[in-house]
Amino acid sequence: MNTTPPDPTPADDADARAARLAHVLGGVLRAGVAASILVMLLGLTVSLLRHPDYLWDPEAVKRLMQPGAAFPQTPAETWRELLAGRGRAWMTVGVLLLILTPVTRVAAAVVAFLVTRDWAYTAISLLVLGVLLLSFALGKSG
Amino acid sequence: MPPTRRPRIALAAAAPWRYAPAMTPVEVMAVSFLLALAAGAFGALLGLGGGLIVVPALTLLLHIDIRYAIGASIVSVIATSSGAGAAYVKEGLANIRVGLFLEMATTLGALAGAFAAGLVSARVLMFVFALMLIATALAMGRTRDAGPAPTVRAGRLAERLRLSGSYWDPAEQRDVRYVVHRSGLGFAISLGAGLLSGLLGVGGGVIKVPTMNLAMRMPLKAAAATSNFMIGVTAAASAGVYFARGDIDPFIAVPTALGVVSGARVGARLLARVHSRWLRLAFTIVLLLVALEMIRKGIVA
Numbered sequence: 001m002n003t004t005p006p007d008p009t010p011a012d013d014a015d016a017r018a019a020r021l022a023h024v025l026g027g028v029l030r031a032g033v034a035a036s037i038l039v040m041l042l043g044l045t046v047s048l049l050r051h052p053d054y055l056w057d058p059e060a061v062k063r064l065m066q067p068g069a070a071f072p073q074t075p076a077e078t079w080r081e082l083l084a085g086r087g088r089a090w091m092t093v094g095v096l097l098l099i100l101t102p103v104t105r106v107a108a109a110v111v112a113f114l115v116t117r118d119w120a121y122t123a124i125s126l127l128v129l130g131v132l133l134l135s136f137a138l139g140k141s142g
Numbered sequence: 143m144p145p146t147r148r149p150r151i152a153l154a155a156a157a158p159w160r161y162a163p164a165m166t167p168v169e170v171m172a173v174s175f176l177l178a179l180a181a182g183a184f185g186a187l188l189g190l191g192g193g194l195i196v197v198p199a200l201t202l203l204l205h206i207d208i209r210y211a212i213g214a215s216i217v218s219v220i221a222t223s224s225g226a227g228a229a230y231v232k233e234g235l236a237n238i239r240v241g242l243f244l245e246m247a248t249t250l251g252a253l254a255g256a257f258a259a260g261l262v263s264a265r266v267l268m269f270v271f272a273l274m275l276i277a278t279a280l281a282m283g284r285t286r287d288a289g290p291a292p293t294v295r296a297g298r299l300a301e302r303l304r305l306s307g308s309y310w311d312p313a314e315q316r317d318v319r320y321v322v323h324r325s326g327l328g329f330a331i332s333l334g335a336g337l338l339s340g341l342l343g344v345g346g347g348v349i350k351v352p353t354m355n356l357a358m359r360m361p362l363k364a365a366a367a368t369s370n371f372m373i374g375v376t377a378a379a380s381a382g383v384y385f386a387r388g389d390i391d392p393f394i395a396v397p398t399a400l401g402v403v404s405g406a407r408v409g410a411r412l413l414a415r416v417h418s419r420w421l422r423l424a425f426t427i428v429l430l431l432v433a434l435e436m437i438r439k440g441i442v443a
Contacts, residue, residue, distance in 0.1 A: 019234065
């Protein structure tokens with residue numbers, strides 16, 4: 001394996017590392033999307049089983065889909081509703097999983113660059129990760 | 143209790159210009175799914191994300207609040223980008239270094255854009271979205287490949303960050319190596335692309351691909367793949383803000399995301415069989431009509 005720093009063919013070494021990194025990042029992305037789709041479908045099913053009136057009651061649209069609609073809006077609320085077995089909380093978890101997929105991808109990149117001692121890109125990916133985490137923290141005040 | 147009979151109304155899609163009341167939640171979800179399916183398929187065929195189509199479809203045809211429509215769109219944008227991004231990354235087409243470098247700019251821009259979206263009225267959002275559609279329609283007419291860079295030396299910043307890359311081109315049976323130029327300019331434009339993505343809930347590939355191709359001189363294939371790879375991270379930055387603000391309604395976002403993801407798969411399969419030139423022309427006209435309708439609605443509403 002190419003672990004010695006002074007490599008006579010730096011391009012090949014970089015290619016090999018890039019290929020490994022790509023493999024890891026691609027896996028993170030696929031797994032995240034698949035998991036979130038499953039949880040979304042589960043939530044939708046639970047929600048429709050618990051509220052069959054969604055099939056025939058036009059009034060429910062106001063409660064579910066118009067401004068001021070009730071659905072969990074913080075992780076804490078989502079967790080509480082999840083324990084209560086509400087479908088909409090599972091749907092929200094699916095959405096959150098999807099949002100977290102690219103975040104995980106960046107976190108995986110941080111680790112991968114750390115391992116290969118690529119400090120510049122460790123810093124760059126950490127910065128991106130920082131902005132992403134900031135968005136969740138700041139979102140509440142927005 | 144027996145369901146009360148209500149007069150069957152045609153789906154809103156049949157009479158989009160009038161207010162169509164009285165759909166049930168399941169009907170709204172089914173129609174959102176189908177609209178998103180079409181959006182995802184067209185998006186994949188034309189190399190656009192679904193966001194440009196999803197937002198107008200939800201607001202104009204289903205009368206969903208534009209904030210919820212943008213919230214749903216941003217979620218589906220993440221889904222398609224991650225799905226397509228995984229494939230591109232695996233094929234080695236996406237340039238991960240360029241992606242991360244520009245993501246510093248797009249995420250910051252997206253964060254600002256998502257905040258800005260909370261400050262302006264729905265009417266302003268409609269107008270800005272319409273302008274974005276018109277700009278896209280005009281840009282679609284003349285997508286061209288910049289061709290190889292004029293010099294073989296990369297820009298100074300690009301050299302320091304080792305942005306230049308290569309990918310295996312199966313059609314040409316060779317490794318395509320390329321050098322990256324003007325990364326500073328690319329970074330600056332990416333700030334704007336991120337801002338627009340955060341404000342309107344679109345992927346912003348329309349800006350990112352030409353930036354990487356024309357300004358940074360990356361081959362079109364690598365630019366498109368890298369753009370796709372970046373879009374998910376960019377959208378995640380604004381999705382955090384949208385979620386915390388309560389703009390991501392699961393009953394709208396879930397069917398939309400499921401639809402766009404399935405549609406993107408269908409579109410990718412159709413890709414080889416469709417004449418993209420006529421499709422592009424038809425789509426340009428549709429975008430312009432949709433833009434006009436959004437402007438009209440922005441004035442009337």
